[in-house]
Amino acid sequence: MGLSDEQVDYIENLLKENGLSYPPLLEDLLDHVCCAVESKMDDGTAFQVAIKEVLNAFGKDGIEKLQVQTLHLLNQKKQLMKRLSLLTLSVLLFTVTYIFAFPIDPPNSSPLKGNAKITAEFGMTFNKLKAQNQFHEGIDFKVPLGTPVYATGNGVVTEIQSKSTGYGHMIVIKHDDHFESLYAHLSEILIQEGEEIKAGQLIAKVGNSGASLSPHLHYEVKKQGKKINPRDYLTP
Amino acid sequence: MIAKELFKGTIKTIVLKLLSDQGKMYGYEICQKVKELSDGELMLTEGALYPMLHKMESEGLLKIEKVNIGKRVRKYYKLTRTGKKEFGLKIEEFNNFIQTMKLILNPSINQSI
The missing domain is CATH 2.70.70.10 (Glucose Permease (Domain IIA))
Known part of the structure:
Protein backbone atom coordinates (compact mmCIF):
# COMPACT_ATOMS: atom_id res chain seq x y z
CA MET A 1 0.00 0.00 0.00
CA GLY A 2 1.40 3.40 -0.96
CA LEU A 3 1.38 6.43 1.31
CA SER A 4 -0.40 9.60 0.27
CA ASP A 5 1.52 12.78 -0.54
CA GLU A 6 0.33 14.30 2.74
CA GLN A 7 1.61 11.32 4.70
CA VAL A 8 5.00 11.55 2.97
CA ASP A 9 5.15 15.28 3.76
CA TYR A 10 4.25 14.52 7.36
CA ILE A 11 7.06 11.98 7.66
CA GLU A 12 9.54 14.34 6.03
CA ASN A 13 8.68 17.02 8.58
CA LEU A 14 9.06 14.54 11.43
CA LEU A 15 12.52 13.58 10.19
CA LYS A 16 13.54 17.23 9.95
CA GLU A 17 12.20 17.81 13.47
CA ASN A 18 14.45 14.96 14.57
CA GLY A 19 17.47 16.85 13.31
CA LEU A 20 17.87 15.45 9.81
CA SER A 21 19.15 18.20 7.50
CA TYR A 22 21.72 16.68 5.14
CA PRO A 23 19.69 16.43 1.89
CA PRO A 24 21.19 13.22 0.41
CA LEU A 25 20.61 11.42 3.71
CA LEU A 26 17.13 12.90 4.05
CA GLU A 27 16.19 11.41 0.67
CA ASP A 28 17.46 7.99 1.76
CA LEU A 29 15.77 7.97 5.14
CA LEU A 30 12.48 9.40 3.90
CA ASP A 31 12.13 6.53 1.45
CA HIS A 32 13.34 4.07 4.07
CA VAL A 33 10.90 5.19 6.75
CA CYS A 34 8.05 5.32 4.23
CA CYS A 35 8.80 1.72 3.19
CA ALA A 36 8.91 0.59 6.82
CA VAL A 37 5.63 2.39 7.61
CA GLU A 38 3.95 0.93 4.51
CA SER A 39 5.08 -2.53 5.54
CA LYS A 40 3.56 -2.11 9.01
CA MET A 41 0.34 -0.70 7.56
CA ASP A 42 0.11 -3.73 5.26
CA ASP A 43 0.10 -5.83 8.44
CA GLY A 44 -2.85 -3.81 9.68
CA THR A 45 -1.14 -1.17 11.83
CA ALA A 46 -2.56 2.36 11.69
CA PHE A 47 -0.41 5.10 10.12
CA GLN A 48 0.15 7.06 13.34
CA VAL A 49 1.08 3.92 15.29
CA ALA A 50 3.29 2.64 12.49
CA ILE A 51 5.24 5.87 12.18
CA LYS A 52 5.77 5.98 15.93
CA GLU A 53 7.10 2.41 15.99
CA VAL A 54 9.44 3.00 13.07
CA LEU A 55 10.91 6.18 14.54
CA ASN A 56 11.27 4.58 17.98
CA ALA A 57 13.34 1.82 16.36
CA PHE A 58 16.03 4.43 15.64
CA GLY A 59 16.48 4.86 19.39
CA LYS A 60 16.86 8.11 21.28
CA ASP A 61 18.50 10.76 19.05
CA GLY A 62 19.15 7.89 16.64
CA ILE A 63 18.46 9.93 13.51
CA GLU A 64 20.69 12.76 14.61
CA LYS A 65 23.48 10.33 15.52
CA LEU A 66 23.13 8.66 12.14
CA GLN A 67 23.59 11.99 10.41
CA VAL A 68 26.58 12.92 12.58
CA GLN A 69 28.21 9.62 11.79
CA THR A 70 27.60 9.93 8.04
CA LEU A 71 29.04 13.44 7.92
CA HIS A 72 31.96 12.35 10.07
CA LEU A 73 32.82 9.55 7.64
CA LEU A 74 32.49 11.88 4.65
CA ASN A 75 34.61 14.53 6.36
CA GLN A 76 37.40 12.10 7.08
CA LYS A 77 37.52 11.40 3.39
CA LYS A 78 37.44 15.11 2.52
CA GLN A 79 40.19 15.89 5.02
CA LEU A 80 42.31 13.17 3.49
CA MET A 81 41.71 14.49 -0.02
CA LYS A 82 42.53 18.00 1.15
CA ARG A 83 45.79 16.82 2.68
CA LEU A 84 46.66 14.84 -0.45
CA SER A 85 45.96 17.73 -2.81
CA LEU A 86 47.99 20.08 -0.60
CA LEU A 87 50.87 17.64 -0.75
CA THR A 88 50.64 17.37 -4.55
CA LEU A 89 50.51 21.15 -4.84
CA SER A 90 53.60 21.69 -2.70
CA VAL A 91 55.57 19.05 -4.61
CA LEU A 92 54.58 20.75 -7.87
CA LEU A 93 55.52 24.18 -6.54
CA PHE A 94 58.87 22.88 -5.35
CA THR A 95 59.62 21.30 -8.75
CA VAL A 96 58.73 24.48 -10.64
CA THR A 97 60.84 26.61 -8.28
CA TYR A 98 63.72 24.19 -8.64
CA ILE A 99 63.55 24.27 -12.43
CA PHE A 100 63.57 28.07 -12.44
CA ALA A 101 66.26 28.36 -9.79
CA PHE A 102 68.59 25.85 -11.41
CA PRO A 103 67.96 25.93 -15.13
CA ILE A 104 69.47 23.08 -17.09
CA ASP A 105 71.07 24.70 -20.12
CA PRO A 106 73.61 22.39 -21.77
CA PRO A 107 76.28 23.96 -23.99
CA ASN A 108 74.83 23.03 -27.35
CA SER A 109 76.16 25.35 -30.01
CA SER A 110 79.16 24.49 -32.17
CA PRO A 111 82.60 25.64 -30.91
CA LEU A 112 83.77 26.31 -34.47
CA LYS A 113 80.53 27.53 -36.08
CA GLY A 114 80.58 25.37 -39.12
CA ASN A 115 81.46 21.97 -40.45
CA ALA A 116 84.81 21.06 -38.99
CA MET B 1 22.03 -12.82 17.15
CA ILE B 2 25.55 -12.18 15.93
CA ALA B 3 27.67 -9.78 17.99
CA LYS B 4 27.65 -6.19 16.83
CA GLU B 5 31.43 -5.80 16.74
CA LEU B 6 31.82 -8.85 14.56
CA PHE B 7 29.13 -7.65 12.19
CA LYS B 8 30.45 -4.09 11.89
CA GLY B 9 33.55 -5.00 9.88
CA THR B 10 31.55 -7.01 7.37
CA ILE B 11 28.87 -4.49 6.36
CA LYS B 12 30.87 -3.23 3.43
CA THR B 13 31.44 -6.76 2.15
CA ILE B 14 27.74 -7.57 2.52
CA VAL B 15 26.67 -4.44 0.61
CA LEU B 16 29.16 -5.19 -2.17
CA LYS B 17 27.94 -8.79 -2.39
CA LEU B 18 24.24 -7.89 -2.51
CA LEU B 19 24.73 -5.19 -5.14
CA SER B 20 26.94 -7.51 -7.15
CA ASP B 21 24.16 -10.14 -7.18
CA GLN B 22 21.13 -7.87 -7.53
CA GLY B 23 22.52 -5.15 -9.79
CA LYS B 24 20.79 -2.29 -8.00
CA MET B 25 19.07 -1.94 -4.64
CA TYR B 26 17.74 0.78 -2.39
CA GLY B 27 18.48 1.08 1.31
CA TYR B 28 15.34 -0.44 2.76
CA GLU B 29 15.61 -3.32 0.30
CA ILE B 30 19.18 -4.03 1.44
CA CYS B 31 18.08 -4.17 5.10
CA GLN B 32 15.24 -6.56 4.27
CA LYS B 33 17.43 -8.75 2.12
CA VAL B 34 20.06 -9.13 4.83
CA LYS B 35 17.38 -10.11 7.32
CA GLU B 36 15.89 -12.61 4.88
CA LEU B 37 19.19 -14.18 3.80
CA SER B 38 20.41 -14.54 7.39
CA ASP B 39 17.10 -15.98 8.67
CA GLY B 40 16.79 -12.97 10.95
CA GLU B 41 20.22 -13.54 12.53
CA LEU B 42 21.60 -10.28 11.17
CA MET B 43 19.75 -7.02 11.64
CA LEU B 44 21.35 -4.39 9.46
CA THR B 45 20.10 -1.17 11.02
CA GLU B 46 19.63 2.16 9.26
CA GLY B 47 22.20 3.61 11.60
CA ALA B 48 24.85 1.25 10.26
CA LEU B 49 23.79 1.02 6.63
CA TYR B 50 23.34 4.61 5.47
CA PRO B 51 26.60 6.08 6.74
CA MET B 52 28.34 3.15 5.01
CA LEU B 53 26.46 3.71 1.73
CA HIS B 54 27.39 7.40 1.70
CA LYS B 55 30.98 6.63 2.53
CA MET B 56 31.21 4.02 -0.22
CA GLU B 57 29.67 6.46 -2.68
CA SER B 58 32.26 9.10 -1.78
CA GLU B 59 34.98 6.50 -2.29
CA GLY B 60 33.71 5.91 -5.80
CA LEU B 61 32.55 2.35 -5.13
CA LEU B 62 28.86 3.09 -5.63
CA LYS B 63 26.77 5.20 -7.97
CA ILE B 64 23.20 6.33 -7.55
CA GLU B 65 20.17 6.04 -9.76
CA LYS B 66 17.21 8.12 -8.61
CA VAL B 67 13.60 7.21 -9.29
CA ASN B 68 10.71 9.46 -8.27
CA ILE B 69 7.96 7.66 -6.36
CA GLY B 70 5.21 10.20 -5.78
CA LYS B 71 6.61 12.81 -3.46
CA ARG B 72 9.63 10.84 -2.47
CA VAL B 73 12.81 9.85 -4.22
CA ARG B 74 14.06 6.28 -4.25
CA LYS B 75 17.81 6.05 -4.50
CA TYR B 76 19.09 2.86 -6.07
CA TYR B 77 22.70 2.04 -5.35
CA LYS B 78 24.82 0.28 -7.97
CA LEU B 79 28.42 -0.86 -8.10
CA THR B 80 30.84 1.21 -10.14
CA ARG B 81 33.72 -0.48 -11.95
CA THR B 82 35.90 0.30 -8.92
CA GLY B 83 33.19 -1.18 -6.70
CA LYS B 84 33.23 -4.44 -8.64
CA LYS B 85 36.99 -4.64 -8.27
CA GLU B 86 36.73 -3.89 -4.56
CA PHE B 87 34.17 -6.68 -4.19
CA GLY B 88 36.66 -9.24 -5.49
CA LEU B 89 39.32 -7.99 -3.11
CA LYS B 90 36.96 -7.96 -0.11
CA ILE B 91 35.80 -11.52 -0.72
CA GLU B 92 39.38 -12.73 -0.90
CA GLU B 93 40.32 -10.76 2.21
CA PHE B 94 37.34 -12.15 4.10
CA ASN B 95 38.03 -15.78 3.12
CA ASN B 96 41.65 -15.39 4.20
CA PHE B 97 40.44 -14.00 7.49
CA ILE B 98 38.10 -16.96 8.06
CA GLN B 99 40.90 -19.41 7.27
CA THR B 100 43.26 -17.67 9.66
CA MET B 101 40.66 -17.59 12.43
CA LYS B 102 40.08 -21.32 11.97
CA LEU B 103 43.80 -21.98 12.30
CA ILE B 104 43.90 -20.02 15.52
CA LEU B 105 40.72 -21.44 17.02
CA ASN B 106 41.37 -25.06 15.96
CA PRO B 107 45.14 -25.52 16.04
CA SER B 108 44.66 -29.31 16.16
CA ILE B 109 43.33 -29.32 12.58
CA ASN B 110 46.39 -27.42 11.54
CA GLN B 111 48.74 -29.90 13.19
CA SER B 112 47.09 -32.97 11.71
CA ILE B 113 47.69 -31.62 8.17
Missing part, protein backbone atom coordinates in the same frame (compact mmCIF):
# COMPACT_ATOMS: atom_id res chain seq x y z
CA LYS A 117 86.20 17.60 -39.56
CA ILE A 118 86.17 15.44 -36.45
CA THR A 119 89.41 13.44 -36.33
CA ALA A 120 88.99 11.76 -32.95
CA GLU A 121 85.75 10.76 -31.27
CA PHE A 122 84.95 10.45 -27.58
CA GLY A 123 85.89 7.02 -26.24
CA MET A 124 88.71 4.52 -26.84
CA THR A 125 91.05 5.81 -29.54
CA PHE A 126 94.63 5.26 -30.63
CA ASN A 127 96.88 7.98 -29.21
CA LYS A 128 99.53 8.76 -31.85
CA LEU A 129 101.87 10.49 -29.37
CA LYS A 130 101.86 7.67 -26.85
CA ALA A 131 101.37 5.01 -29.53
CA GLN A 132 98.75 3.17 -27.51
CA ASN A 133 95.01 2.86 -27.09
CA GLN A 134 93.64 5.41 -24.66
CA PHE A 135 90.32 6.75 -23.50
CA HIS A 136 89.74 10.02 -25.35
CA GLU A 137 87.83 12.36 -23.07
CA GLY A 138 86.54 14.73 -25.71
CA ILE A 139 86.38 15.17 -29.47
CA ASP A 140 89.01 16.62 -31.80
CA PHE A 141 88.26 18.95 -34.71
CA LYS A 142 90.95 19.26 -37.35
CA VAL A 143 91.02 22.93 -38.46
CA PRO A 144 93.72 25.40 -39.55
CA LEU A 145 95.80 27.32 -37.00
CA GLY A 146 94.07 30.52 -35.90
CA THR A 147 90.49 29.33 -36.63
CA PRO A 148 88.11 31.22 -34.25
CA VAL A 149 86.74 29.24 -31.28
CA TYR A 150 83.34 30.20 -29.89
CA ALA A 151 81.73 29.51 -26.50
CA THR A 152 79.14 26.74 -26.82
CA GLY A 153 76.83 28.19 -24.18
CA ASN A 154 76.31 31.05 -21.69
CA GLY A 155 78.54 30.85 -18.63
CA VAL A 156 81.53 32.05 -16.66
CA VAL A 157 85.22 31.37 -17.35
CA THR A 158 86.37 29.32 -14.35
CA GLU A 159 89.78 28.22 -15.52
CA ILE A 160 92.50 29.37 -17.93
CA GLN A 161 95.65 27.30 -18.17
CA SER A 162 98.83 27.74 -20.25
CA LYS A 163 101.17 24.76 -20.18
CA SER A 164 103.59 23.31 -22.65
CA THR A 165 102.27 19.82 -21.96
CA GLY A 166 98.85 18.19 -21.77
CA TYR A 167 96.03 20.56 -22.76
CA GLY A 168 98.43 23.39 -23.57
CA HIS A 169 96.48 26.68 -23.63
CA MET A 170 93.07 25.79 -22.31
CA ILE A 171 89.76 27.37 -21.22
CA VAL A 172 87.03 25.98 -18.95
CA ILE A 173 83.58 27.59 -18.97
CA LYS A 174 81.00 26.72 -16.30
CA HIS A 175 77.51 26.98 -17.77
CA ASP A 176 75.24 26.15 -14.83
CA ASP A 177 75.08 23.73 -11.91
CA HIS A 178 75.29 20.83 -14.34
CA PHE A 179 77.51 21.64 -17.31
CA GLU A 180 81.07 22.74 -18.07
CA SER A 181 82.86 22.93 -21.40
CA LEU A 182 86.61 22.75 -22.08
CA TYR A 183 88.63 24.00 -25.09
CA ALA A 184 92.28 22.87 -25.42
CA HIS A 185 95.48 23.17 -27.49
CA LEU A 186 94.62 26.81 -28.27
CA SER A 187 97.07 29.31 -29.77
CA GLU A 188 95.49 32.47 -28.38
CA ILE A 189 93.10 33.09 -25.47
CA LEU A 190 90.90 36.19 -25.89
CA ILE A 191 89.08 36.24 -22.53
CA GLN A 192 89.87 36.53 -18.80
CA GLU A 193 89.20 34.17 -15.91
CA GLY A 194 85.94 35.14 -14.16
CA GLU A 195 84.56 36.78 -17.28
CA GLU A 196 80.90 36.24 -18.18
CA ILE A 197 80.51 34.66 -21.57
CA LYS A 198 77.59 34.53 -23.97
CA ALA A 199 76.88 31.56 -26.22
CA GLY A 200 78.59 32.03 -29.58
CA GLN A 201 81.09 34.58 -28.21
CA LEU A 202 84.60 34.47 -29.70
CA ILE A 203 86.88 33.20 -26.93
CA ALA A 204 90.08 31.85 -28.51
CA LYS A 205 91.93 30.70 -31.61
CA VAL A 206 92.82 27.17 -32.57
CA GLY A 207 96.42 26.15 -31.90
CA ASN A 208 98.90 23.35 -31.52
CA SER A 209 99.89 23.90 -27.87
CA GLY A 210 100.47 21.11 -25.32
CA ALA A 211 100.39 17.47 -26.32
CA SER A 212 99.35 18.08 -29.90
CA LEU A 213 100.89 17.00 -33.22
CA SER A 214 99.05 19.40 -35.52
CA PRO A 215 96.62 22.31 -35.09
CA HIS A 216 93.28 21.08 -33.80
CA LEU A 217 90.64 21.88 -31.19
CA HIS A 218 90.10 19.40 -28.38
CA TYR A 219 86.63 19.95 -26.95
CA GLU A 220 85.15 18.38 -23.78
CA VAL A 221 81.83 18.60 -21.96
CA LYS A 222 81.38 17.74 -18.29
CA LYS A 223 77.97 16.99 -16.81
CA GLN A 224 77.91 17.11 -13.00
CA GLY A 225 81.68 16.69 -12.99
CA LYS A 226 81.66 13.66 -15.27
CA LYS A 227 83.08 13.82 -18.78
CA ILE A 228 80.47 12.93 -21.36
CA ASN A 229 80.37 12.65 -25.14
CA PRO A 230 80.11 16.26 -26.44
CA ARG A 231 78.28 14.92 -29.48
CA ASP A 232 75.23 14.38 -27.24
CA TYR A 233 74.79 18.16 -27.14
CA LEU A 234 76.41 19.36 -30.35
CA THR A 235 73.97 20.66 -32.90
CA PRO A 236 75.43 19.82 -36.28
